[in-house]
Amino acid sequence: MNQHALLHIPDSRYCFAVGKDEIVIRLRMAKDDQVKVFLVYGPKYQFQMQQSEMEMTAHYEDNLYKYYEKRLKLDDVRLAYIFRVEEDGKSLYYSEDGLTESYSFPEAFYNFFQMPYINENDRMETVDWMQGAIFYQIFVDRFFAGDTQKDRSYINMQWGDKPTPKSFAGGDLRGIIEKLDYLENLGISAIYLTPIFLSKSNHKYDIEDYKTIDPMFGNMQDFRELVELAHAKGIRIVLDAVFNHCSMDMKQFRDVMEKGRKSEYYDWFIIDGDYPEPEKCNYECFASCNYMPKLNTANEQVQEFLLDIALYWIREAGIDGWRLDVSDEVSHDFWRRFRREVKALKKDCVIVGENWHDAYSYLMGDQYDSIMNYAFTKACLDYFAHDNFDAKQMAEKLNSNLMRNTAQVNDMMLNLLDSHDTHRFFSEVGKNKKKLLSAIALEIAFPGATCIYYGTEICMEGGYDPDSRRCFDWDQSHWDMDFLREVQSILQWKKKDVIRYGIVRVYAKDDYLYVERRYQKTKFILKLNRENYEVYEEEMKS
Structure with missing residues (x-):
């Protein structure tokens, strides 16, 4: 047995509550170890005298490890437990003392693992609607121009031309309102x-006023109408929270530009000197963009300013969530306050961070609900586009990604193939429609919400930003209607309870990747390779 691989951490992604009296326990072991693993458990205050035992299943497997998992319903939410490992007929015990040849139950209170108590306010709850959600990401300027009465003098490109970093096409909120029926028929929720x-830009990630909708896109009346009509169709609305940085034209930064250290807003930013000097960029900013100064989210006044914005749009327009831009560069302390206040106002308001990497420290129940799952994106590129993975390696990578987080987080992940910040997935797979369909099928069957970047359903192409932000082609004579209908059919799977709530198992067999979901008496199996997929659904015996 490879003891170096053995790992369990109480009160973590290896032991967490999924209900008021239900927990998940995981144990990591080396992939090649030929062992049986048993969970030995009992009430915390009776464990020395009374234990139960059940065998654990090696439910997930990556390139290095097996992850054994067991769900337990508890009569007493104060749990003590250790692991018994059988190898070659011999029992070994794994506790806080590590791996030992024997275990003294009379002295167990010194070294058992424990779930001390399931406190309701510590348990992460799942936003139920996220588990079956199909998101549609819209880059507003490029989706559809619906307002024919607005000032159009800012528009400097023909609809459908290749975009540049500074081009404006005229898409707006009324355009989205006009296309809600289209989105509903597609299967978007x-x-x-x-x-x-x-904001002055086409992308609006440099914001001057967070409580004013840009006139290029419309006004508050337009937005409220969009939310109301979308809700009537069962479609939620999630906005982008750009709280890491702002525009250098925001009034607070302009005040600092004018008054320097004498400005009441000087400490809202992180400046090296008496005045911010854009040509020297002597202040923190987003990336190296001097026109996007970084907000000091460790400052309580900045926190109050941003929290007021977050709550304003929930109160005034009834939005259903926030996607958090550059969220891993914002202080943990702020996100903890953000979660408390947002959830107090609207419990099922979803909070999705833009973290491109392992975000476990943000996903422990006190900050975000989930993240944009770019680890899933990268795995799909490696498998479908770059041929870096075979089916077995793809299964291992997906399992490894699942083991980064708790079950609740996995159920709320925003899985995506591409976005405004990446190349178009259709272009990445060489405009192979079969590969795109197979990838969408995987995205739907995998735990979490699905995010479709606008135009994927009509095979929109594009390279890196700004080419990934082309105008939607509304000329239906250019569409592959068979492809569109197949996408619609795949998206319907997400309505199934077995997809929304089912336990997942991902594995490979005979060069095929399998995603198996089980819920109550139903089993759903997706079998796929790079260019084909098949679906099986069956009733399981009791």
Whole structure:
């Protein structure tokens, strides 16, 4: 047995509550170990005298490890437990003392693992609607121009031309309103909008006023109408929270530019000197963009300012969630306050971070609900586009990604193939429609919400930003209607309870990747390779 691989951490992704009296326990072991693993458990205050035992299943497997998992319903939510490992007929015990040849139950209170108590306010709850959600991400300027009465003088490109970093096509909120029936028929249940607030850019990630909708896109009346009509169709609306940085034209930064250290807002930013000097960029900013100064989210006044914005749009427009831009560069302390206040106002308001990497420290129940799952994106590129993975390696990578987080987080992950910040997936797979369909099928069957980048359903192409932000082609004579109908059919799977709530198993066999979901008496199996997929659904015996 490879003891170096053995790992269990109480009160973590290896032991967590999924209900008021239900927990998940995981144990990591080396992939090649030929062993049986048993969970030995009992009430915390009776464990020395009374134990139960059950065998654990090696439910997940990556390139290095097996992960054994067991769900337990508890009569007493104060649990003590250790692991018994059988190898070659011999029992070994794994506790806080590590791996030992014997275990003294009379002295167990010194070294058992424990779930001391399941406190309700510590348990992460799942936002139920996220588990079956199909998001549609819209880059607003490029989706559809619906307002024929607005000032169009800012538009500097023909609809359908290749975009540049500074081009404006004229898409707006009324355009989205006009296309809600289209989105409903496609099977969409949530819309994620890139920023809609006052800004000079086409992307609006440099915001001047967070409480004013940019006139290029419309006004508050338009937005309220969008939310109301979307909700009537069962479609949620999630906005983009750009709280890491702002525009250098925001009034607070302009005040600092004018008054320097004498400005009441000087400490809202992180400046090296008496005044911010854009040509020297002597202040923290997003990336190296001097026109997007970084907000000091360790400052309580900044926190109050941003929290007021977050709550304002929930109160005034009834939005259903926030996607958090550059969220891993914002302080943990702020996100903890953000979660408390947002959830107090609207419990099922979803909070999705833009973290491209392992975000476990943000996903422990006190900050985000989930993240944009770019680890899933990368795995799909490696398998479908770059041929870096065979089916077995793809299964191992997906399992490894699942083991980063608790079950609740996995059920709320925002899985995506591409976005406004990446190349178009259709272009990445060489415009192979079979590969795109197979990838969408995987995205739907995998735990979490699905995010479709606008135009994927009509095979929109594009390279890196700004080419990934082309105008939607509304000329239906250009569409592959058979492809569109197949996408619609795949998206319907997400309505199934077995997909929304089912336990997942991912594995490979005979060069095929399998995603198996089980819920109550139903089993759903997706079998796929790079260019084909098949679906099986069956009733399991009791």
